[in-house]
Amino acid sequence: MKTGKLKRLTLTAAVLSLTLFAAACGQIKENSDASPSVSPAASGQAGQTAAAQDHKYVIGWSTIYLTPSWMQETNKFLTDRAEYWKSQGVLDKVVVTNANGDTSVQISQIENMISQKYDAILVDAGSATALNPVLEKAVNAGIPVVAFDSLPSTDKITSKVNPDTKEWGSVMAQWLADKLGGKGKVIAMNGPAGVAVSEERWAGAKEVFDQYPDIKIVANLHSEYNEGPAMQAILPALDANPDVDGIFSQGGSMSSAAIKAIQQKNMKLIPVTGENYNGYLKQWNDLLPKGFSSFAPANPNWLSALSLDQAIRALQGYKVEKVVKVKLPTIDDNTLKDYVPNDYPDDYFPIKDLTEDEITQILGPLEK
Amino acid sequence: MFRVLRLPRHHRELVPLYVFFAVLLIVNLALDPQMFTFARISTLSVQFMPLILVAMAQTAVMLTGGIDLSVGAVLSLMVSISAVTMQDSPGGIALSIVATILCGAATGLFTGLGVTYGRLPAIIVTLATSYLWHGVALLVLPVPGGHVAPTFTGWVTSVAVVPAGVILVVIPLLFWKFFKNTRPGVSLYATGNNAHAAYVNGIRTNRARITAYVLAGVFTAVAGVGLSGQIGSGDPNIGSPYTLNSVAASILGGISFLGGQGQMKGTVIGAIIVGSLMNILFFAGISPFYQYVVQGLILVVAIGLKTIAQGRKGGQA
Incomplete structure (x- = not known):
């Protein structure tokens, strides 16, 4: 009798597990089409604009939160900029991970990006110090790391792009x-x-x-x-x-x-x-x-787009500043009329778009 | 064919969990073929170590029929204490570890006394102490920082045949294996099974409960020491998500909310499942917006399965 029960339970567990397995396999297939990232040749640090065409970059963004509206707008700026780089034949994809407030999870997600040999990692850190070891590990593995918004305290990463x-x-x-x-x-x-x-x-x-x-x-x-x-x-x-x-x-x-x-x-x-x-x-x-x-x-949402550019510059072998101090955009009684009224909901952060010229201005001219 | 599965009862109970775990491992391996390299195993063991230990802490309390909502805050406090007290010399490292573990035991003693002699429900006492310990953590270390000896961080994060993450889990686990068969250990289970019957039979149920909270404090302290090594610093906010994850891992591992039922090895597997689900969803390339939905659903199904199984068993008995 007991064995029968056990058998039934084991079978149920097995069926559940197999379903999960099948689902995951489906995902792998779907993914493998679009991810040449796993090739070890991924870590192209040296200047190789031509080679960039053969190997399109896979870049990860690890963020501590994704649900607040500021983060979603930031994500939108990132994906829009990613579309531009895709159209230039430089970028394969940007993968976003959300640690949902859990710094330990964020560490795991960055570890996973390293083990998958992502070309570069962008980070919005959940802790000023706790991510330092894993980010330094990425840099030591030849993966450029660019931080924005909530910064890690280590100075060993490729670049920090942020207002003071x-x-x-x-x-x-x-x-x-x-x-x-x-x-x-x-x-x-x-x-x-x-x-x-x-x-x-x-x-x-x-x-x-x-x-x-x-x-x-x-x-x-x-x-x-x-x-x-x-x-x-x-x-x-x-x-x-x-x-x-x-x-x-x-x-x-x-x-x-x-x-x-x-x-x-x-x-x-x-x-x-x-x-x-x-x-x-x-x-x-x-x-x-x-x-x-x-x-x-205004904490500019386009920091994500700017950081993506900075990471691509690093991958293409251009000089990148370790610390890029972004001028803080401000609104006063006189300039308020440029932002409101608007049709956006309350929970939104109106900000002016970033032009190509401004990107060059902030990150500096392209120099090898 | 199931005749071959004439396992001891304590293993037989966990067969569905083993199967689920095995399949997760296979899926994980298919998605991350390097999973069984030394480098990956070392990394994973350090990643899973804090949750395993905090879940063990939660289990020790849940076995007495209680619950500890303060484990996350205690973890934050322990990480902070470890990062504030640690010196670079070997003696300094050892001293800091001992100090952190003693503090962990003290937090457990405090909570245990509140639950037993204060005659307050565990859920209320530990909710209150969770604010208390988080506040103390902020006093000890107002902003993320502190100092963790580089040699210690190096040991925790290094690639080794027997990684630090494994050692930090195995020692408390061996201690538990020994402890559960001693008189206090048996008392702990008996108290959770039926506190009244246990008391009538001469078991000091209050002492058993306090022991459980002290053990929880010690396990959480070990987790805090290990976590401070992993992150190379302290962070007074890092622990909060661990509270509910530790409950999820314990339940998944077969620990009953009502106390007295379940085994520590189930909890360890439960914690590894909670941790590896996140990795699997990452490797499977599931959008971050769906990751938590999928993770939640899998936990609900897994826990549901177990509850159904227990319900049937209960009905029969």
């Missing part, structure tokens, strides 16, 4: 300090504690605020880069400090929460720093006639 994170904080803090005439009470809204980007932006802001002894940071809040949690953080802080003069926020959804909270409490429209988050830009635009003033940097 500290500058983000300092530019906004400077605007706010000027706006307040160098004195007043400020509430700071930062990202989650222990997240490198948030800490760096705040470090940049702190340096500026420290130069103004009459500016008092009356509350330093930490929340997710999301409107809900930011709202929960700001409401009690406003209750405790009804006489606050300005709000330093380092994310658009937080700024949106701040301005909503201020209106809810019928407070004066004090200056708030923002980001090119559409929901915020729309409110800013509506409140502009009532005297509301803001200033918003």
